[in-house]
Amino acid sequence: MRGGTSKALMFHRHDLPVDTDLWPELFVAALGANDPYGRQLDGMGGGISSLSKVCVVSPSGRPGTDIDYSFFQLTPTTESVDLSASCGNMAAAVGPFAVDEGLVSPVGTEARVRIFSTNTARMIHSTFSLDQGKAAVDGKMSLPGVAGLGSPVRLEFKDPGGGATGRLLPTGKPIDEIRLPGSKPISASMADAGNPCVFIEARDLGLTGTEMPDDLEQNPEILERLEVIRCWASVAMGIARDIGEARRIPGIPKVAFLSPAQDMTTLAGECVAATDCDITVRMISVGQPHRAIPVTGALCMAVAARVNGSLVSRMLDTTRCSSELRLAHPSGVASVDARIEQRDDTWYAESAIIHRTARRLMDGHIYVAAARTLGLGIVR
Numbered sequence: 001m002r003g004g005t006s007k008a009l010m011f012h013r014h015d016l017p018v019d020t021d022l023w024p025e026l027f028v029a030a031l032g033a034n035d036p037y038g039r040q041l042d043g044m045g046g047g048i049s050s051l052s053k054v055c056v057v058s059p060s061g062r063p064g065t066d067i068d069y070s071f072f073q074l075t076p077t078t079e080s081v082d083l084s085a086s087c088g089n090m091a092a093a094v095g096p097f098a099v100d101e102g103l104v105s106p107v108g109t110e111a112r113v114r115i116f117s118t119n120t121a122r123m124i125h126s127t128f129s130l131d132q133g134k135a136a137v138d139g140k141m142s143l144p145g146v147a148g149l150g151s152p153v154r155l156e157f158k159d160p161g162g163g164a165t166g167r168l169l170p171t172g173k174p175i176d177e178i179r180l181p182g183s184k185p186i187s188a189s190m191a192d193a194g195n196p197c198v199f200i201e202a203r204d205l206g207l208t209g210t211e212m213p214d215d216l217e218q219n220p221e222i223l224e225r226l227e228v229i230r231c232w233a234s235v236a237m238g239i240a241r242d243i244g245e246a247r248r249i250p251g252i253p254k255v256a257f258l259s260p261a262q263d264m265t266t267l268a269g270e271c272v273a274a275t276d277c278d279i280t281v282r283m284i285s286v287g288q289p290h291r292a293i294p295v296t297g298a299l300c301m302a303v304a305a306r307v308n309g310s311l312v313s314r315m316l317d318t319t320r321c322s323s324e325l326r327l328a329h330p331s332g333v334a335s336v337d338a339r340i341e342q343r344d345d346t347w348y349a350e351s352a353i354i355h356r357t358a359r360r361l362m363d364g365h366i367y368v369a370a371a372r373t374l375g376l377g378i379v380r
Helices: 020-031 088-100 213-217 220-236 243-247 295-305 311-315
Strands: 009-012 053-059 067-074 110-117 122-131 152-158 176-178 186-193 195-201 254-260 279-285 324-329 332-343 346-359
Touching: 009 020, 020 053, 020 067, 053 088, 067 088, 088 110, 088 122, 088 152, 088 295, 088 346, 176 220, 186 220, 186 295, 186 311, 195 220, 195 295, 195 311, 213 220, 220 243, 220 254, 220 279, 254 295, 254 311, 279 295, 295 311, 295 324, 295 332, 295 346
Parallel strands: 009 053, 067 110, 195 254, 279 324
Antiparallel strands: 053 067, 110 122, 122 152, 152 346, 176 186, 186 195, 254 279, 324 332, 332 346
8 A cells, every 4th residue: 555655565463473573574576686686676666765665463451442554664685674664654554454454434524533553652643534444545645745636634643742652742842962983963854753862063964955856876975874874873872872873774763854944846846935935854664765755754853843952953943833833845845734832841742643645556466586585484
C-alpha cells in the first residue's frame, strides 16, 4: 500500500512466523534489501528508504484500541531492519487496511480506527470516509509528492511526546549547543514527538535551506556531517550510549536543517512562495535526503515550534503564523497542527494532527528466494 509519500508491504501478523526473530530475514528478502547496487531489483522495494518499509497489523486486545501496528524500516543497501521508529506516512494506510481486511467493521459513511503504535507505545486515531463499506480512495485532496488526488485520511497522534526517550525535550532544554571536533559550536533543538528529531540551521552548514535531495546526495561531506550531528544528538537524547551505537540505530533521531520561509521550486517544478509557508525544512531519514518530509518528523517539528525558545520557534514570523504550521519541503508544503502545554516548567504534547491519503496498490503473494531465508525452513 501507499501511505502518504511512502510505500510498504502490509502483513497480517497471523501470516508471519510465530517466532519474530525470523521476521528480519524474511523482510530483507521480500523487499530485496541488502542490495549493493541499491536498486532492490530482486524484491518489492523501490531503491530509497521511503519505499523500503514493512507494516505488520493485527487486531488489538488493548482496552480502547482496535488495531496494533508495528513498523519496520529497511535500507536498500544493508540488511538492517530497524524498529526503533514509527512511520506516520504508513500510519495513514493502517486504518484503511484494517477496514478493507475486515479487522474492524465501521458503520455509516465514516470510519474511526484507534491504532496502537507498538514502536512508540502511543495511540493514533485515523478517520476517513467509506465507500460501500470500504475505505474511500477517490477524493479531492492533493498531497505534495504524490501524483493525482485522493480521499483524505485524518491522523491524530495522541500524547506523542517522549515515545522513545520518555520526555518531549530529552535534554530538558529547548535549545542546546553542539560542539564537534574541528568545527565551531552550532545551536540545535532536540525534541521527541512522533519520533525524536534534531533541528539545526541550514546556514550553520553553509547551505541555503532550499537544496534538493539530489543536490545533497552528491555532497557526501554534508551528509556525513549531518550523520555526525545525528549521532551526537542520539547520545545527548539518551537513545544511544555512544557514537558507535548511534550509527547502528539509523532510524532515530532524524536530523533536519531549517531556514526561514523563502521562495523555492519543488521537485515537480512548481513554485512555492515565501508567503505560502512558515518555514523551510530538509530532513534526512535513514541516511537519505527525504524527497518530502516524514510525517513523524513534521509532527515533531510542529510540536517544537510551539515550545518557547526552540530553534524552530525562533525562525517563525509569529505575526503571520496560523494555528497550523506550514512546512515547505522538497515536494511542496505540509500543514500540521499541534497542541502542547506547559505544566510546572515542563512541556507536554497533547496531540498533533496531519492529513494524508492512502491507497491499496495490489494484494497477493510475494516469492522469496530460499537461499536468502535459510531460517524459514519451518515457519510455524
